[in-house]
Amino acid sequence: MTLVKNRASDQDRNRDDVDGRRGAVPAAGWLPGQRNGSDRVVVLLICAGGESENLKAAWTEQAIDVHSCTDLGAALVLVGRDAPDLVVLGQSGRTAFGQLDFLLSLRQVDLATPVFVGCESPEVPDPAVLDAGATAAVRSPLSAAELLGIIESTVHHGKNFRARPLPIELGRLRVEGGSPRMWLDGVEVILPPLEFLLLRHLAERHGEFVGRDELVLAGWGDRVPCSSNSLSVHITRLRRKLADHFADDPIRSVRGYGYQLVVPSDPPRRGR
Numbered sequence: 001m002t003l004v005k006n007r008a009s010d011q012d013r014n015r016d017d018v019d020g021r022r023g024a025v026p027a028a029g030w031l032p033g034q035r036n037g038s039d040r041v042v043v044l045l046i047c048a049g050g051e052s053e054n055l056k057a058a059w060t061e062q063a064i065d066v067h068s069c070t071d072l073g074a075a076l077v078l079v080g081r082d083a084p085d086l087v088v089l090g091q092s093g094r095t096a097f098g099q100l101d102f103l104l105s106l107r108q109v110d111l112a113t114p115v116f117v118g119c120e121s122p123e124v125p126d127p128a129v130l131d132a133g134a135t136a137a138v139r140s141p142l143s144a145a146e147l148l149g150i151i152e153s154t155v156h157h158g159k160n161f162r163a164r165p166l167p168i169e170l171g172r173l174r175v176e177g178g179s180p181r182m183w184l185d186g187v188e189v190i191l192p193p194l195e196f197l198l199l200r201h202l203a204e205r206h207g208e209f210v211g212r213d214e215l216v217l218a219g220w221g222d223r224v225p226c227s228s229n230s231l232s233v234h235i236t237r238l239r240r241k242l243a244d245h246f247a248d249d250p251i252r253s254v255r256g257y258g259y260q261l262v263v264p265s266d267p268p269r270r271g272r
Helices: 013-020 049-058 072-082 101-105 129-133 144-154 193-204 212-220 228-243
Strands: 043-046 064-069 085-089 115-119 136-139 166-168 173-175 181-186 187-190 207-213 251-254 258-261
Touching: 043 072, 049 064, 049 144, 064 072, 064 258, 072 101, 085 101, 085 144, 101 115, 101 129, 101 258, 115 228, 136 144, 166 193, 173 193, 193 212, 193 228, 193 258, 207 212, 212 228, 212 258
Parallel strands: 043 064, 043 085, 085 115, 115 136
Antiparallel strands: 166 173, 173 181, 181 187, 207 258, 251 258
């Protein structure tokens, strides 16, 4: 994940110095992020409708309240009204009131709310965007996983926000992030906790060879003794749950080493 931060923040300037440089006068009653007292995070997405809906869907199980807007002028009102913990400024189309106008207007009354601006090359962002008050540049199109990491590392105000792992999509197999279940060809399957941990770890390393010791650590940790046979038993149970959906076993044994998960793209078996 690449972030290019606002130049002023890198110089460790205090609030008075920044106020003097920008001429900012905090508006009465404008308390960035302070009105949202729960551990839920409020994020304002200013981007195209389709991109906004994709991010909302990806964050369904997160403690995030998503507010969205496509109009930059209206977004200024929403920042003052909803006091979001973080603003994501994506590509909302060409309008008379653009990204720079939004940032310059916002920073006249609000120096605190983090604003992340999407651009095609975050490693070399438009200097004018950073000078106008953007916190950092992030890659566009916006990534749900990348933004989730940014939210977790950015949000403060005493909130105890912790990001939940995002679901892993592997074509016909979906492995949930926060609950022990998977979806096979759209069919929900509840998994015992150990089987879920093993499958999740294999899914995170899809296509790679994963050693038995690594899988034992992922499932049982380093404080609980586990025999090699116990791992084999749980892998066998996982295979049985997958067998009715795939012609070939997606969990391959690697002799003398461990296992490899390769989800085939063949159509579902008939009769399901």
